[in-house]
Every structure is written in structure tokens, then in C-alpha cells.
Amino acid sequence: MTNQVDLIVDQIGQLCTIPAHEHGPQRGAKLGDLGIRENAAIAVTGGKIVAIGRRDTILEEYAAETRVTARGKVVTPGFVDPHTHLVWMGDRADEFEMRAKGATYSEIMAAGGGINRTVRQTRSASLLGLMEATKARLDRMLEYGTTTVEIKTGYGLDLSTELAMLSAIALLDAEHPIDLVPTFLGAHAVPPEYASQPDQYVEFLIQHVLPAVVAWKQEHWPGVLYCDAFCENGAFTLDQTRRIFDAARSFGLPLRLHADEFESLGGTALAVEMGARSVDHLLATTPEDAARLGASDTVAILLPATPFGLNITNTAPIKLLLAHNAAIALATDCNPGTAWCESTQMVLALATRTLKLTTAQALAATTINAAYALDKGDQVGSLEVGKQADLVIWDIPDFRHLGYRFGANLVSTVIKRGSVVFEQNLNT
Ligand SMILES: [Zn+2]
Missing domain, CATH: 3.20.20.140 (Metal-dependent hydrolases)
Known part of the structure; x- marks a missing residue:
């Protein structure tokens, strides 16, 4: 049985979920835990994340009117x-x-x-x-x-x-x-x-x-x-x-x-x-x-x-x-x-x-x-079930490009509360 949702973000090559640690910020030596998943997809309904997983599992369990593909690239929280x-x-x-x-x-x-x-x-x-x-x-x-x-x-x-x-x-x-x-x-x-x-x-x-x-x-x-x-x-x-x-x-x-x-x-x-x-x-x-x-x-x-x-x-x-x-x-x-x-x-x-x-x-x-x-750690800042679907699809193959490159806008798509709010005009 498939569940109907509003949006599926599909074909995520590298998903950085960046989890909270014990319901708080990542501290000291533990800073930098990106919670990376590969070949992932995210199901969103009512502006919130309802499921994160391997894309074949998500596509089996969920169907959506809108599907946005990340084309194998990187996704992070906004x-x-x-x-x-x-x-x-x-x-x-x-x-x-x-x-x-x-x-x-x-x-x-x-x-x-x-x-x-x-x-x-x-x-x-x-x-x-x-x-x-x-x-x-x-x-x-x-x-x-x-x-x-x-x-x-x-x-x-x-x-x-x-x-x-x-x-x-x-x-x-x-x-x-x-x-x-x-x-x-x-x-x-x-x-x-x-x-x-x-x-x-x-x-x-x-x-x-x-x-x-x-x-x-x-x-x-x-x-x-x-x-x-x-x-x-x-x-x-x-x-x-x-x-x-x-x-x-x-x-x-x-x-x-x-x-x-x-x-x-x-x-x-x-x-x-x-x-x-x-x-x-x-x-x-x-x-x-x-x-x-x-x-x-x-x-x-x-x-x-x-x-x-x-x-x-x-x-x-x-x-x-x-x-x-x-x-x-x-x-x-x-x-x-x-x-x-x-x-x-x-x-x-x-x-x-x-x-x-x-x-x-x-x-x-x-x-x-x-x-x-900003006391919003339970709502935004990471990609976890129950949180707001605020995320960015980046036009890069690996998250490390975000530190490595500078001066050009590497964003492909911005999604806020489950809606596409910005798309870069890419010739790809
Ligand atoms: Zn200031």
C-alpha cells in the first residue's frame, strides 16, 4: 500500500541530515556529524518531513503529486x-x-x-x-x-x-x-x-x-x-x-x-x-x-x-x-x-x-x-522526521564543495515548508 504525500524529493546522491545531538546542538569534538545517507529520498506532507530513507523504499511506500529530482546531487537543510x-x-x-x-x-x-x-x-x-x-x-x-x-x-x-x-x-x-x-x-x-x-x-x-x-x-x-x-x-x-x-x-x-x-x-x-x-x-x-x-x-x-x-x-x-x-x-x-x-x-x-x-x-x-x-532546533536546521521540510538541493557532487569553492552560488533548488521557492536556471 502506498501513502499519498505532497512531495517527494528523489534521487538524492548525498543527503546531509545533520542531526541534533541529545535534542541539542552538536558540541565540541562532536561538531560536524552530518548524518550522511546515500541514494536517498524524502517524503513531505503538510510542509513537514514524514519519511527519509533509501529511494527504492520511499518510492515503494509513498506516492506524490509533485516529485523533485536532485539528479544525484547533494541535499542539506536550509x-x-x-x-x-x-x-x-x-x-x-x-x-x-x-x-x-x-x-x-x-x-x-x-x-x-x-x-x-x-x-x-x-x-x-x-x-x-x-x-x-x-x-x-x-x-x-x-x-x-x-x-x-x-x-x-x-x-x-x-x-x-x-x-x-x-x-x-x-x-x-x-x-x-x-x-x-x-x-x-x-x-x-x-x-x-x-x-x-x-x-x-x-x-x-x-x-x-x-x-x-x-x-x-x-x-x-x-x-x-x-x-x-x-x-x-x-x-x-x-x-x-x-x-x-x-x-x-x-x-x-x-x-x-x-x-x-x-x-x-x-x-x-x-x-x-x-x-x-x-x-x-x-x-x-x-x-x-x-x-x-x-x-x-x-x-x-x-x-x-x-x-x-x-x-x-x-x-x-x-x-x-x-x-x-x-x-x-x-x-x-x-x-x-x-x-x-x-x-x-x-x-x-x-x-x-x-x-x-x-x-x-x-x-x-x-x-x-x-x-x-534561535530556539528553533526542534523545528528546523536538520532533516529529520517531523521537522519542517526546509532544504536545499546543491549543484555539487559532494558536500565538501561547499567549503572548497567560494564566490559563486552553488544552489540548484530551495524548498521551504515543502514548496519549491527558488530554482537556479541551470542548463543541465
Ligand atoms: Zn551584529
Whole structure:
């Protein structure tokens, strides 16, 4: 007897299922378990995976109206990108030119550049304009194999623009195939109107913006909403970060943190102590903090496109993190200042070089571990029965090509919740 399903993905030469480990991320020495099956097929119904197995068995047991063939190539879960700043207006291409000619960050700031320039442009944009600019970036991400994306606010830094950014994320989540996860990052930078009063800005965030964000969530967002902060010299101190985190936690918002990008201020220890879901950047992380991360459930999100975008050679202490059994994930950090990069393929290729991860480790860090970093490990990030059918058919004969090759889009087909949402125009 055959069971009728919506879709069968057939003729998968190499299927990377990338399983969760004990209902959690792949950690330490166990990072890189791809759960490979050959000559496989996947049956999908109602947007979810109902069976995975050898293709002859699947074709015996299931029949589908739609059959997509992988033509003997590689299939993986769709990428999960757990750290982006995708909603913004304008660009900073001229600052990139200034940097190439030797200008320092403070010179660029003095010339009116930096985050606050994007803040000015984002504040003056309409909601529709913001959505249109963001949609173009999401389309590119989908074409490059990403099916779940976290997006932070933090280019408004006032009440109305921060809420507009959240609205843009919620509206795009409803209309775009990619699933979105919002994060409130009011503590991204001190806005110009509070330039000499950072503590007053933190009070403004805690007294006025956070309560409004929580009220917005109650009305418009049934899913998880995180609170993030940028703990760094020139952004927010450890004490200011703690105040913001205390307030966020009193409202029930789970935490994430930008820490140790340039200097270690103690943000990682604070985030681990407060049970943050992730600590991100980690270029200047101390050995003690690497051990703290390893002993915790906080995911270490590494962003190798950012030092590449800044043309600096700093890297996260990857060996220590893995030796301490930390859960590692990778993300694009896509933003207009340091890393305008929508491609997780590029991040994966960088991670296999600058972080010296194997392609298998980097693949687990961009799928199952990234899903756990967004509390979505039970829904996406691996190809297992009961999970969402979010997957990519790659135009490559072996998964190792994902680390080996770079700069070209290797995607053949993207399937989201069991529907084909992108197909590359291949002459094969
Ligand atoms: Zn960031």
C-alpha cells in the first residue's frame, strides 16, 4: 500500500541530515556529524518531513503529486542565519572607500559616518521603503540557500523607528518564504541626541522603549522576541549592559549579546551568568570566558565575514571553544557598515579558512547549531522526521564543495515548508 504525500524529493546522491545531538546542538569534538545517507529520498506532507530513507523504499511506500529530482546531487537543510541587521536604509559605500584609502573609524565618525549615519537614513525612511529594501536582501538570502533568519533592530534608536523596524520584520515574516526571528537591539549605539549622556539613553530605553516593545509584541508577535546589546568600548559598558538585561529579563525577554568584538569588557561572563541564548563576535574572548561558554547552554555565534569586511585578521579562539565543548554557530552579521553579506555560503567558505573549521563542522554550525541558537532546533536546521521540510538541493557532487569553492552560488533548488521557492536556471 502506498501513502499519498505532497512531495517527494528523489534521487538524492548525498543527503546531509545533520542531526541534533541529545535534542541539542552538536558540541565540541562532536561538531560536524552530518548524518550522511546515500541514494536517498524524502517524503513531505503538510510542509513537514514524514519519511527519509533509501529511494527504492520511499518510492515503494509513498506516492506524490509533485516529485523533485536532485539528479544525484547533494541535499542539506536550509541555512539558518542567527545574527543579522537586515532592516536598514541607504548604504555606506563611500566609507568603505575612505577605509581603503586609510581613514580610521574615528575619522569616518567625525565625517558623519558610522552607525549613526544609517540611523539618520533609517529614521527618515517609510515603513514601506524599509520593507522593500529588506525584501531585496531576503530574496538574495533565499537564493543562496538560507531559509530562517534572525533580524535585529538598532538603526532607529528612538521609540517610533525601533517599533517600525519590528513592524517591518513581522510584516516580512508574513509575506516572505523565509521565517524571521526578531531581536530588539535598542542598545546598538548611543544616538546623537544623547551623545554626551549615554546613561540617560539607557534609562530612556528601560523606561520608555522596552515597555513599548513588549506591548508591541503582545499585540503583533506570538513568537520569541530577543533583547540584544552591544557591550564594547564606544558602545555600552558592562554596567549599562547589565541594567538593560535586568530590565529585559523582568519583561520575560530572552537575551543575546554582542561581545568581545574589539575588546573583552566582561560581557561574555555576564551573558553566560544571565542565561543568554547566544554571545556573538568573540574575537577578543579570554580563555576563561571560552571555558565559561563551554560549561553553559549559551551558543557562541562566530561572524567571520565581519573581520573580512573590515580587512582585519582577528579570529575567534575556535580551538579553545571546541576544546571546552562550546556550542558554535556561524552567521553573516549582514549590515551596511562592516559586512554587507547575504551569503551563508561565503561565511562557510571563510570559516573553513580563517577559523580552520572542516566543511562538515561549518555546515553543522550554519544549520542545526544555528537553529538551536534561535530556539528553533526542534523545528528546523536538520532533516529529520517531523521537522519542517526546509532544504536545499546543491549543484555539487559532494558536500565538501561547499567549503572548497567560494564566490559563486552553488544552489540548484530551495524548498521551504515543502514548496519549491527558488530554482537556479541551470542548463543541465
Ligand atoms: Zn551584529
